[in-house]
Amino acid sequence: MKELPILYTRKEECCGCTACYAICPKNAISMIPDEEGFLYPSIDAEKCVRCGSCLKVCPIKAAVTVQNN
Ligand code: SF4
Ligand code: SF4
Numbered sequence: 001m002k003e004l005p006i007l008y009t010r011k012e013e014c015c016g017c018t019a020c021y022a023i024c025p026k027n028a029i030s031m032i033p034d035e036e037g038f039l040y041p042s043i044d045a046e047k048c049v050r051c052g053s054c055l056k057v058c059p060i061k062a063a064v065t066v067q068n069n
Helices: 019-023 053-057 059-068
Strands: 029-033 039-043
Touching: 019 029, 019 053, 053 059
Parallel strands: none
Antiparallel strands: 029 039
């Protein structure tokens, strides 16, 4: 079984756009509010099929990829 995708490790790496949540074909992602009410994605490891769509759609990960090129 492949690794569970890591959508963010620091909160700065997620703007809460919900794109990953919207694209997940398995409804494995929940948007959970932090203590300040900002939404962050949480992946249900039981539902996730490791398709990678959530990582591909994330605008912040796309920006990081461009920077690295
Ligand atoms: S890898 Fe696929 S199934 Fe898993 S959370 Fe991301 S979009 Fe959903
Ligand atoms: S697509 Fe990226 S920035 Fe948007 S909610 Fe998901 S992890 Fe956060």
